[in-house]
Amino acid sequence: MPPKLQTNKENRMNARLIPSLLLLALAVLACPVQGEEPLEFQLTNSCDPCDSEATCGVDLGCGDGCDGRSRGSSPGTLMQWSYGNSFSGGPNLDEPLVTDRPDFTEASTTVGLGVAQLEFGYTYIHDTSGGQSVHTQSFGEPLLRVGIFAEWLEFRIALFPLENRTVTSGITEITAGADELYLGFKIALTPQEGLLPEMAIIPQMNVPIGSNATADSVEPGVNWIYAWEINDFISTAGSTQGNRRIDVGSGNAYLEMAQSWTIGYSLSDKLGAYTEWFALIPSGADTAQAEHYANGGFTLLLSNDVQFDIRAGLGLNEEAADLFAGTGLSIRL
Numbered sequence: 001m002p003p004k005l006q007t008n009k010e011n012r013m014n015a016r017l018i019p020s021l022l023l024l025a026l027a028v029l030a031c032p033v034q035g036e037e038p039l040e041f042q043l044t045n046s047c048d049p050c051d052s053e054a055t056c057g058v059d060l061g062c063g064d065g066c067d068g069r070s071r072g073s074s075p076g077t078l079m080q081w082s083y084g085n086s087f088s089g090g091p092n093l094d095e096p097l098v099t100d101r102p103d104f105t106e107a108s109t110t111v112g113l114g115v116a117q118l119e120f121g122y123t124y125i126h127d128t129s130g131g132q133s134v135h136t137q138s139f140g141e142p143l144l145r146v147g148i149f150a151e152w153l154e155f156r157i158a159l160f161p162l163e164n165r166t167v168t169s170g171i172t173e174i175t176a177g178a179d180e181l182y183l184g185f186k187i188a189l190t191p192q193e194g195l196l197p198e199m200a201i202i203p204q205m206n207v208p209i210g211s212n213a214t215a216d217s218v219e220p221g222v223n224w225i226y227a228w229e230i231n232d233f234i235s236t237a238g239s240t241q242g243n244r245r246i247d248v249g250s251g252n253a254y255l256e257m258a259q260s261w262t263i264g265y266s267l268s269d270k271l272g273a274y275t276e277w278f279a280l281i282p283s284g285a286d287t288a289q290a291e292h293y294a295n296g297g298f299t300l301l302l303s304n305d306v307q308f309d310i311r312a313g314l315g316l317n318e319e320a321a322d323l324f325a326g327t328g329l330s331i332r333l
Contacts, residue, residue, distance in 0.1 A: 075088075075090065075150075075151060075152065076088055076089045076090015076091060076109075076151045076152060076188060076191065077089040077090050077151075077152050077188045077189060077190050077191050077198075078150075078152045078187060078188060078189055078190075079189055079190050080190060080191070080193075081190055081191075081193040081196045082193065088191055089109070089188065089190065089191020089192065089198055090109060090110065090112070090151050090152060090188055090191070091109050091110055091111055091112035091115070091147075091151060093112055093115065095304070096301050096304045096305075096307070097111075097117060097304065097305055097306075097307060097330060097332040098111075099117070099119055099299075099307055099309075099330040100119060100143065100145070101119045101121065101143075101307075101309050101328050101330055102121070102274075102297045102299070102309040102310070102311040102326070102328055103260075103262050103274050103276045103295070103297070103311070104239075104258075104260045104262070104276060104278040104293075104295070105225065105237050105238060105239045105260045105261070105262040105276065105278070106186070106200070106202065106223060106225050106239060107200075107225070107227075108188070108197075108198045108199060108200045108225045108226065108227035108237060109188055109198070109200065110145075110147055110151065110152055110153060110154040110186050110187075110188045110200070111145045111146070111147045111154050111332070112147045112151055113147045113148070113149070113150060113151045114147055115146070115147045115332065115333070116144065116145070116146045116147075116332075116333040117144075117145045117146075117330065117331065117332045117333065118142065118143070118144055118145075118330070118331050118333065119142070119143045119145070119328065119329075119330040119331075120140055120141060120142040120143070120328060120329060120330075121140075121141055121309070121326055121327055121328020121329065122137070122138065122139060122140070122141070122326055122327055122328070123136075123137070123138040123141065123324060123325070123326035124136070124137055124138075124324065124325055124326065125137075125138075125321050125323075125324040126321065126322050126323050126324070127315075127321040127322050128322060129318075131168065131169065132166060132167070132168045133166070133167040133168075134164060134165070134166050134167075135164070135165040135166075135167075136162060136163070136164050136165075137162070137163045138160050138161065138162055138326075139161050139162075139163070140159075140160075140161055141158070141159075141160045141161075141328075142158060142159060143156065143157075143158040143182075144156070144157050144158070145186070151188070152187060152188040152189075153185065153186070153187055153188075154185065154186045155184075155185055156182070156183065156184040156185065156186060156202070156204070157181070157182065157183055157184075158181075158182040159178060159181055159182070160178075160180075160182075161176075161177070161178050162176065162177065162178075163175070163176040164176070178209060180206035180207055180208050180209060180219070181206070181207045181208075181209045182204065182205075182206055182207075183204065183205055183206075183207060184202050184203060184204030184205070184223075185202065185203055185204075186200055186201075186202045187200060187201050187202070187203075188200050189201055192227070192228060192229060195228075197226040197227055197228050198226070198227045198228070198229075199224070199225065199226050199227075200224075200225045201222065201223065201224050201225070202222065202223040202224075202225070203220075203222050204220070204221055204222065204223060205218050205219060205220040205221065206218070206219040216246075217246070217253075219243060219244045219245060219246070220243070220244055221241060221242055221243030221244060222241065222242055222243075223239055223240075223241045223258075224239065224240045224241070225237065225238075225239045226238055226239075232266060233265060233266050234263065234264065234265055234266075235263070235264045235266075236261070236262065236263050236264070237261075237262050237264070238259070238260060238261045238262070239258070239259070239260045240257070240258075240259055241256075241257065241258035241259075242255060242256075242257055242258075243255070243256050243258065244256075245282065245285070245288070247282075247285050247286045247287055247288050248287070248288070249286055249287030249288070250286035250287060252285075252286055254282055254283060254284040254285040254286075254288065255282070255283040255284055256280060256281065256282050256283070256285075256288075257280075257281045257282075257283060258278065258279065258280050258281070259278065259279050259281065260276060260277065260278035260279075261276065261277055261278075262274050262275070262276035262277075263275050263276070269301075270300060270301040271298065271299070271300055271301075272298065272299040272300075272301075273296070273297070273298050273299070274296060274297060274299075275294075275295075275296040276294070276295050276296065276313075277292070277293070277294050278292075278293050278295075279291065279292045279293070289319040290317070290319060291315065291317065291319050291320035291321075292315070292316040292317050292320055293313050293314070293315055293316060293320055293321075294313060294314060294316055295311055295312060295313025295314070295324070296311065296312065296313070297309060297310050297311030297312065298310055298311075304332075305331060305332040305333075306329070306330070306331050306332075307329070307330045308327075308328075308329055309327065309328050309329075309330070310325075310326070310327045311325065311326055311327075312324070312325040312326075313325075
């Protein structure tokens with residue numbers, strides 16, 4: 001997940017929190033659907049994944065040995081597309097970590113119960129418009145993901161310290177400080193079942209805390225993610241977001257829709273790549289305009305728990321930032 005693309009025109013790119021969705025999900029889990037009759041969108045049962053005699057009807061894929069690095073006793077997703085199948089979904093700690101970096105589209109799985117994952121990096125963004133040149137650097141951009149209460153739920157917190165250097169008619173102005181604090185919960189909804197996608201949803205919000213905050217009020221939103229593994233070489237995913245934003249020109253609130261689509265490529269056991277399109281589309285804004293971007297990058301597994309990444313992208317229309325590039329590291333703790 002790259003940081004917000006910050007220009008002198010618009011500052012937005014992360015996703016937000018709607019607490020009521022989380023409360024609803026927890027309430028549903030507390031009262032799971034039971035019974036033998038086939039049901040669509042069946043809630044998964046909690047059973048011991050290491051018990052070969054378990055009759056919960058879902059193979060949770062805990063692997064051999066159940067040594068604590070495999071998945072726990074709760075299901076990997078909140079729901080199943082159908083009842084009594086072998087599509088498990090959710091995190092697998094015997095496999096390499098799955099990260100939200102470096103593309104715009106978040107991963108459709110959680111990190112796993114009791115697991116912490118730290119993802120951080122650096123991004124440079126450049127934009128020139130109307131005789132003004134803006135150079136933005138995001139340092140650290142740490143995202144901490146922690147699995148809580150169940151395999152399908154993770155808490156997320158991130159911060160993006162920024163430095164903006166604006167050059168106008170030969171005069172340079174430099175500002176630096178913290179961006180908004182990002183808070184969210186990722187809920188793994190379903191595993192992939194044939195053509196039906198693996199899905200997750202992230203209620204989330206930005207909270208203004210620093211000198212570079214682009215809004216003086218909380219910006220809630222939600223991010224819906226859907227993904228398919230096509231084969232061992234290629235996978236694809238998309239995300240649809242709706243977030244509250246503040247128009248930097250008028251100070252009025254509006255709805256920003258964000259849409260993305262990414263294609264991932266497994267080039268080897270350790271090397272991966274991706275290509276992606278995403279757009280930020282304002283609805284009801286006074287001055288904000290739609291921005292379209294294309295980007296791509298590579299990931300390199302240093303071990304099952306450590307991944308290095310690089311990425312670069314460019315704006316596809318006048319309102320978008322001209323280009324951005326960055327690098328990062330993700331560590332499963």
